[in-house]
Amino acid sequence: MVEPKSSRQRSKTQDQHIYEEIFDAILEQRLWPGTRLKEESLGEIFGVSRTIIRRTLSRLAHERVAVFEPNRGAFVAEPDISDARQILDARRLMELAIVERVAERASSIKGEFKKLYDLIEQEHKSSAAADKGTAIRLSGEFHLELARLSGNKPLEGFLHSLVPQTSLIIALYQAKEGSRCAIDEHSRLLDALKLGDAEEAKCLMGEHLDHIEERLALDESPGNRNLAKVFGRRAEKAGA
Amino acid sequence: MVEPKSSRQRSKTQDQHIYEEIFDAILEQRLWPGTRLKEESLGEIFGVSRTIIRRTLSRLAHERVAVFEPNRGAFVAEPDISDARQILDARRLMELAIVERVAERASSIKGEFKKLYDLIEQEHKSSAAADKGTAIRLSGEFHLELARLSGNKPLEGFLHSLVPQTSLIIALYQAKEGSRCAIDEHSRLLDALKLGDAEEAKCLMGEHLDHIEERLALDESPGNRNLAKVFGRRAEKAGA
DNA sequence: GACTGACAAATTGTATACAATCTACCTATC
DNA sequence: GATAGGTAGATTGTATACAATTTGTCAGTC
Numbered sequence: 001m002v003e004p005k006s007s008r009q010r011s012k013t014q015d016q017h018i019y020e021e022i023f024d025a026i027l028e029q030r031l032w033p034g035t036r037l038k039e040e041s042l043g044e045i046f047g048v049s050r051t052i053i054r055r056t057l058s059r060l061a062h063e064r065v066a067v068f069e070p071n072r073g074a075f076v077a078e079p080d081i082s083d084a085r086q087i088l089d090a091r092r093l094m095e096l097a098i099v100e101r102v103a104e105r106a107s108s109i110k111g112e113f114k115k116l117y118d119l120i121e122q123e124h125k126s127s128a129a130a131d132k133g134t135a136i137r138l139s140g141e142f143h144l145e146l147a148r149l150s151g152n153k154p155l156e157g158f159l160h161s162l163v164p165q166t167s168l169i170i171a172l173y174q175a176k177e178g179s180r181c182a183i184d185e186h187s188r189l190l191d192a193l194k195l196g197d198a199e200e201a202k203c204l205m206g207e208h209l210d211h212i213e214e215r216l217a218l219d220e221s222p223g224n225r226n227l228a229k230v231f232g233r234r235a236e237k238a239g240a
Numbered sequence: 241m242v243e244p245k246s247s248r249q250r251s252k253t254q255d256q257h258i259y260e261e262i263f264d265a266i267l268e269q270r271l272w273p274g275t276r277l278k279e280e281s282l283g284e285i286f287g288v289s290r291t292i293i294r295r296t297l298s299r300l301a302h303e304r305v306a307v308f309e310p311n312r313g314a315f316v317a318e319p320d321i322s323d324a325r326q327i328l329d330a331r332r333l334m335e336l337a338i339v340e341r342v343a344e345r346a347s348s349i350k351g352e353f354k355k356l357y358d359l360i361e362q363e364h365k366s367s368a369a370a371d372k373g374t375a376i377r378l379s380g381e382f383h384l385e386l387a388r389l390s391g392n393k394p395l396e397g398f399l400h401s402l403v404p405q406t407s408l409i410i411a412l413y414q415a416k417e418g419s420r421c422a423i424d425e426h427s428r429l430l431d432a433l434k435l436g437d438a439e440e441a442k443c444l445m446g447e448h449l450d451h452i453e454e455r456l457a458l459d460e461s462p463g464n465r466n467l468a469k470v471f472g473r474r475a476e477k478a479g480a
Numbered sequence: 481g482a483c484t485g486a487c488a489a490a491t492t493g494t495a496t497a498c499a500a501t502c503t504a505c506c507t508a509t510c
Numbered sequence: 511g512a513t514a515g516g517t518a519g520a521t522t523g524t525a526t527a528c529a530a531t532t533t534g535t536c537a538g539t540c
Contacts, residue, residue: 011523038492039491039492040492042528048524053386054493070252070493071491071531072533086392086393086395087392090398093337152330154330154402165394209530251494279521280521286529291494291495292495310501311501312501432526482516482539483540485536486535487537490533492530493530495526495529495531497525497527499523499525500521500533501522501523503518505516505518505519505520507511507514507518509512
């Protein structure tokens with residue numbers, strides 16, 4: 001039997017729901033960097049007042065996934081190249097620390113690996129169905145679930161902010177399309193983790209992150225930037 | 241000549257001001273873990289409506305320095321022993337990464353070390369004046385300034401959340417009084433950093449954190465806990 | 481035609497009103 | 511006296527009204 005939730009308990013989960021909708025849209029790259037997040041529009045979409053939307057946006061802003069421009073409202077963040085380097089540097093630090101901790105705890109959390117295998121399987125399916133958005137999101141969720149299994153809530157929280165920011169960086173700076181290898185990398189990483197092999201797991205995670213970064217064009221010289229992306233984004237904005 | 245700020249620009253800095261007042265009060269241990277943060281009272285103190293206070297509290301809640309209890313309001317966080325271990329673990333990871341990055345950049349940010357020396361000097365003065373609260377806060381600010389000099393904004397942000405949380409942990413679990421050595425540790429760390437000696441700096445930071453943790457009573461068995469603290473806190477609450 | 485200024489519309493920022501909920505106290509009952 | 515129930519007051523949660531600001535448009539001027 002389901003507990004009859006009071007209207008205010010319901011609203012708390014609704015808050016979370018709105019947040020996750022926007023979060024997922026960013027992970028799936030349906031929401032492009034720079035997109036304006038108009039409070040009233042979002043309020044109408046989700047059937048709540050601006051108060052609630054504003055709280056959600058403030059959470060996203062705190063996680064640096066959105067930014068508030070004074071008197072102009074909230075926008076999906078557009079990390080510049082310097083931001084991108086810092087974010088990826090921080091993410092590497094976190095991810096290595098996380099796999100280290102998961103490997104250490106491997107024997108005591110054996111039952112909890114199931115969700116990771118499920119995520120990999122779903123990733124395979126989405127990839128086979130050429131559902132790129134879902135595949136990207138699931139890849140992010142794999143990393144977030146790993147963070148949860150680290151048993152360290154602050155680290156989990158930090159990664160929760162870094163994963164969508166990485167998604168924005170990929171949207172802005174990815175030069176080459178991603179090969180299908182990412183899923184296999186997740187698989188091999190998980191195998192090493194189950195064995196509690198911290199060194200191997202850290203090595204695999206490091207390579208995994210290398211592969212993500214290799215596909216980015218993060219040099220300062222504007223000449224090397226992908227012009228199609230630059231103008232493509234303008235076109236996207238105008239069309240929306 | 242000072243720009244005449246509009247009322248809304250002023251309000252933005254006011255926001256920051258309220259946040260810092262509460263943040264500092266926690267660093268200086270004037271605000272004890274578990275203290276209720278009543279919205280209307282804070283609004284009267286700072287001369288703003290609950291809307292503004294609520295935004296500040298929500299920021300503190302994101303940083304895990306405050307917690308919202310549904311329909312009961314916000315309280316200063318009370319990390320339990322498990323939380324404390326995770327926070328200190330995360331903090332060590334961050335601090336070591338930060339000194340590594342500061343040491344790497346040492347030659348290119350030479351002019352920026354001045355503030356750190358100033359902070360150490362102020363720490364000495366507060367310590368000499370037996371102004372314990374200020375001394376603790378300045379110690380925290382030293383670590384935050386270090387984080388700023390790392391040149392990595394995400395890492396700086398994470399540490400900004402971990403420093404006040406550490407303050408709460410010390411308030412709750414410190415068994416032995418801190419010796420005066422901490423300031424000298426900051427001095428020696430800074431010397432190593434200026435020379436760009438990353439290994440030495442990391443070693444010193446590791447020891448510095450060891451010393452903080454050594455003074456805590458973080459074992460699970462309740463019998464070993466400081467009973468005076470447990471009941472002292474109740475008395476404090478009732479008296480407030 | 482390009483530029484400036486002013487007005488109108490749209491949007492955000494803040495305060496406040498109202499509803500939902502919790503807390504404390506009091507009373508009735510055993 | 512202890513306990514359950516119920517009412518009043520205090521407090522939070524949400525929506526909304528209003529003020530401040532920005533943005534877009536359109537005359538008017540050069």
